[in-house]
Amino acid sequence: MNTLFDKIWDAHVVQQINEGPTQLYIDRLYCHEVTSPQAFAGLRARGLKCFRPDHIYCMPDHNTPTHDQDKPIADPVSRAQVDTLAKNAADFGLTHFGMMNPKNGIIHVVGPERGLTLPGMTIVCGDSHTSTHGALGAVAFGIGTSEVEMVLASQCILQTHPKTMRITVDGRLGRGVTAKDLALYMMSKMTTSGATGYFVEYAGEAVRSLSMEGRLTLCNLSIEMGARGGMVAPDETTFAYIKGREYAPKGADWDKAVAYWRTLRSDDDAVFDKEVRFDAADIEPMITYGTNPGMGMGITGHIPTTDAMSEAEKVSFEKSMHYMGFRPGEQLLGKPVDYVFLGACTNGRIEDFRAFASLVKGRRKADHITAWLVPGSWMVDAQIREEGLDKVLGEAGFAIRQPGCSACLAMNDDKIPAGKYAVSTSNRNFEGRQGPGSRTLLASPLVAAAAAVTGVITDPRELL
Amino acid sequence: MKQKFNILTSTCVPLPLENVDTDQIIPARFLKATTREGFGENLFRDWRYRADGTPNPDFVLNNPTYGGQILVAGKNFGSGSSREHAAWAIADYGFRVVVSSFFADIHKNNELNNFVLPVVVSEPFLQELFDSIYANPKMEVEVDLPRQIITNKATGRSESFEINAYKKHCLMNGLDDIDFLVENKDKIEAWEKKQ
Numbered sequence: 001m002n003t004l005f006d007k008i009w010d011a012h013v014v015q016q017i018n019e020g021p022t023q024l025y026i027d028r029l030y031c032h033e034v035t036s037p038q039a040f041a042g043l044r045a046r047g048l049k050c051f052r053p054d055h056i057y058c059m060p061d062h063n064t065p066t067h068d069q070d071k072p073i074a075d076p077v078s079r080a081q082v083d084t085l086a087k088n089a090a091d092f093g094l095t096h097f098g099m100m101n102p103k104n105g106i107i108h109v110v111g112p113e114r115g116l117t118l119p120g121m122t123i124v125c126g127d128s129h130t131s132t133h134g135a136l137g138a139v140a141f142g143i144g145t146s147e148v149e150m151v152l153a154s155q156c157i158l159q160t161h162p163k164t165m166r167i168t169v170d171g172r173l174g175r176g177v178t179a180k181d182l183a184l185y186m187m188s189k190m191t192t193s194g195a196t197g198y199f200v201e202y203a204g205e206a207v208r209s210l211s212m213e214g215r216l217t218l219c220n221l222s223i224e225m226g227a228r229g230g231m232v233a234p235d236e237t238t239f240a241y242i243k244g245r246e247y248a249p250k251g252a253d254w255d256k257a258v259a260y261w262r263t264l265r266s267d268d269d270a271v272f273d274k275e276v277r278f279d280a281a282d283i284e285p286m287i288t289y290g291t292n293p294g295m296g297m298g299i300t301g302h303i304p305t306t307d308a309m310s311e312a313e314k315v316s317f318e319k320s321m322h323y324m325g326f327r328p329g330e331q332l333l334g335k336p337v338d339y340v341f342l343g344a345c346t347n348g349r350i351e352d353f354r355a356f357a358s359l360v361k362g363r364r365k366a367d368h369i370t371a372w373l374v375p376g377s378w379m380v381d382a383q384i385r386e387e388g389l390d391k392v393l394g395e396a397g398f399a400i401r402q403p404g405c406s407a408c409l410a411m412n413d414d415k416i417p418a419g420k421y422a423v424s425t426s427n428r429n430f431e432g433r434q435g436p437g438s439r440t441l442l443a444s445p446l447v448a449a450a451a452a453v454t455g456v457i458t459d460p461r462e463l464l
Numbered sequence: 465m466k467q468k469f470n471i472l473t474s475t476c477v478p479l480p481l482e483n484v485d486t487d488q489i490i491p492a493r494f495l496k497a498t499t500r501e502g503f504g505e506n507l508f509r510d511w512r513y514r515a516d517g518t519p520n521p522d523f524v525l526n527n528p529t530y531g532g533q534i535l536v537a538g539k540n541f542g543s544g545s546s547r548e549h550a551a552w553a554i555a556d557y558g559f560r561v562v563v564s565s566f567f568a569d570i571h572k573n574n575e576l577n578n579f580v581l582p583v584v585v586s587e588p589f590l591q592e593l594f595d596s597i598y599a600n601p602k603m604e605v606e607v608d609l610p611r612q613i614i615t616n617k618a619t620g621r622s623e624s625f626e627i628n629a630y631k632k633h634c635l636m637n638g639l640d641d642i643d644f645l646v647e648n649k650d651k652i653e654a655w656e657k658k659q
Contacts, residue, residue: 014655015648020630023648025655035547037498048646063496077496084498128546128570142570144548146577146640154645156652160628162569192483193540196569226543228569292483292543312538312591316482409492409545418515428544430487432510 003164003270004233005199007263008139012122014156021158027121029151030107031058031094033085034411035126039149040088050092052155057116058089059097061106062411066374066401069099078412092152105377105403108132108345112216113379115245119234119261124151129345129427130229131222135215136242137234137264139199142223162228163273165198166266169206171280176461178355179214180347180425180444182206183221184286186278188296196226198274201266206280207232212241213351220346221427224293233265285460287332288429288442291320295429299447299459305329323431324439325419332441332457339422340371340452341434342445344408347425348376350383352445357389359449359463365397366455372414373398374406396453410435423451467579468638472560473606473617475532477524478597484537485544486571490553492545503549504556525557529601534561536593536605541582542571551578561607563614565590576631577640583607583614583625592619609636 002010014023031039036058043050050056063078073079082099089096097103103114108129111117119137124130126148133140143157150157173182187194200222202215210218215232222230232238239258242248249257266272284298297303303321305328306314321328342348342356353375365371373393375381381403384390390400407414408426410433416422418437425448426433429440443451446460453463494506511523519526535554541564542550551574554562562575563583575582585593596603596618603618609632615622627635634640645652 014651017630020628023645023651025652034495038500038548041499042642046642046646051649051652062492081496081498126546126548128544130546142546144546144551144570144574144577146548146642147573150641150645153642154649154652156645156648158630158641158645192543193566193568196540196543196566223544226540226568292485294483312480312482315480316538319481409487411492411495428485428487430485430544432491433487436491436493436510436515 001267001269001271003272004137004201004231004264004266005139005164008120008122009161017158021160023156024122024159025156026124026151027055028116028123029056029148030111030123030125030130031056031085031148032062032107032125032127033060033081034062035145036088036148037081037084038145039152040092042149043152048153050094050152053093055155056094056152058085058094059104059107059110060085060099062405062409064099064404065412066372066404066406066414069402102378105379106345106348106405108220109348109376109380112136113245113377115242115248118242118248118257119238119264124157128223129220131227132216132220132345134219134222134229134231135212136238137231137261139229139231141229162199163197165195165200165274165276166272167200167202167276167278168204169202169278169280170204171206172209173206173280173283176285176446176464177283178444178446179210179217181283181286183218184288184293184296184442185283187221187224187294188286189278190225190294192224192292192294193226195222198227200227200230202230202232208235211351212237213349216349217346221293224427234261285444285447287447287457289324289326289332291323291429291431293428293442295320296442299457300333302331303328333459335457336455337423337441337451337457338368338370338420339416340369340448341407341422341424341426342448343372343374343376343406344426345376346427347445348374348380350380352425353380353384353389355445356449357392359446359460360396360398360453361392363396363453365452369452369455371398371452372401372407374401375403377403407434409433416440423448423457466638466640469560469579469581469609469635471606471608471610472533473604474534475602476534476536476597476605477530477532478594479524479535479537480594482538483540483543486542486547486550487544489542489550490547495547495549500552502556503553504558507553507557533559534563534605534607535559536563536590536597539564539566539587541567543568546570548574551575551580555580563590563593576635579635581607581609581635585614585623585625589621589623592616592621
């Protein structure tokens with residue numbers, strides 16, 4: 001009568017502290033350059049070594065430019081942070097996939113695609129989108145830098161047991177409706193804090209029928225509902241995805257691993273602290289209109305009016321509308337946009353590039369649109385070229401940049417200018433997220449592609 | 465950094481916005497430092513300063529009427545990114561307590577790990593607190609960690625708040641989790657042997 005989450009959690013409990021948190025063993029720590037330097041500095045100050053260096057993988061992704069990665073990074077502060085990660089990895093004996101290493105990319109894209117992320121694992125990283133890895137049936141969650149230091153020092157973390165929630169999505173997603181739309185739909189219904197305090201398991205036919213890439217997108221966005229993490233029970237889709245990947249078990253180890261992974265599902269009589277149900281048939285391609293990811297709607301919809309809002313809600317809502325330059329009650333279809341961004345740990349995988357290419361094939365990028373297409377990793381980049389998608393995209397007027405987090409949070413040069421509108425496949429539309437004053441409309445790769453070729457917000461179903 | 469916490473009485477800074485995300489607390493372009501110091505000067509950077517770098521007089525941190533070691537914010541404070549830089553910025557600016565009716569999980573942990581106390585109060589208590597601060601910016605709030613009670617000294621109304629006994633012990637004694645974990649290495653090795 002156990003949930004999937006509890007089966008994995010319980011298997012990793014080192015001790016339960018009296019009237020306190022649980023000491024949990026961590027199978028995999030991923031480190032990027034932004035949230036780790038102070039943790040390594042803390043280790044040095046305490047005279048500690050890494051307790052289990054072979055459990056830890058490091059790679060820069062946030063600061064990396066998306067062009068000329070073979071040259072030194074122009075911004076000296078970014079360069080120093082990237083170099084600091086390389087030095088820390090060398091000093092503490094950790095695996096490091098540096099810039100231009102064919103294994104480099106966004107940490108949440110690289111982990112699954114290299115077979116480093118496996119079902120049943122506990123996985124942490126100083127990054128809220130660590131929830132991505134839950135797609136393979138792992139307990140994966142984002143942590144702060146002090147917690148990164150805990151794991152470096154002891155391979156353990158102190159955590160309070162979260163509540164459990166199951167979100168079941170019945171039926172099948174319609175034509176032109178993707179995992180991204182499913183996630184944006186859930187956020188619009190649950191708000192950005194609707195799952196705070198919970199660890200979510202996604203279930204139901206609509207989830208089961210998602211590809212692994214789709215599940216990674218879905219779990220990636222769990223944090224945008226406030227959830228500690230999100231996960232999908234491993235199944236044949238999962239095993240087929242993992243098999244043969246570089247760090248995945250091989251031979252007899254593979255068979256043993258799969259036999260264990262098959263036990264990783266919530267029991268039929270498992271009890272969740274909260275159950276939520278949605279119907280896939282209710283979901284259309286989504287777009288956000290405000291300054292948090294819960295402010296989303298169907299692409300044919302209208303922005304809500306303030307009539308039903310409390311005074312406190314109204315203040316925040318009106319601030320958001322002012323920032324975005326939108327009016328309550330208006331429709332977004334047909335509004336001109338300036339930038340399109342395809343990429344990020346949310347939608348920077350091969351399937352996302354396939355979707356984008358399928359829609360722009362035989363069409364042309366609108367002249368006034370600046371489009372940044374950024375693969376999530378060098379492996380995705382190689383797949384794009386193998387499949388000839390680079391040619392399809394090139395003929396339509398799109399160029400492919402080099403991998404990294406890029407305009408998702410604009411720590412490199414890829415910044416949306418103040419006041420400009422960007423249809424973005426990333427995960428956050430917060431004020432200034434893509435550059436000071438930038439205005440972000442979150443959407444799927446199909447919605448982004450439709451905007452890129454028409455120059456305005458367009459329902460992609462009209463172009464399929 | 466490891467500042468012991470017991471009882472704090474202070475005036476408050478009101479920020480009655482909901483869903484204040486960590487990108488607002490400290491924007492990404494300020495995350496490039498490799499040390500923990502100095503983030504306070506960029507706390508709420510894009511609300512606090514105009515694009516040309518001059519202070520925005522409409523933002524509360526630039527209003528000399530309000531000050532103190534307690535930040536009072538609308539519900540769902542600290543959502544979004546896990547960046548601990550947000551907690552470092554809050555602590556470095558001089559806040560020792562953040563009061564809200566709801567906190568995002570990761571940010572709440574980050575505050576605790578930096579000896580900033582997140583105090584969760586009811587929505588009515590929070591609204592009354594805002595009202596009291598606006599009525600008299602010099603009014604004080606007492607946060608009593610040993611008794612786990614917060615008091616609005618203008619109205620005399622108190623509410624108890626939750627914190628687990630372990631974390632309370634850590635805050636009151638200036639201890640952090642790493643001290644604890646490193647002392648428990650034998651237990652970790654024993655767990656590994658069982659696998």
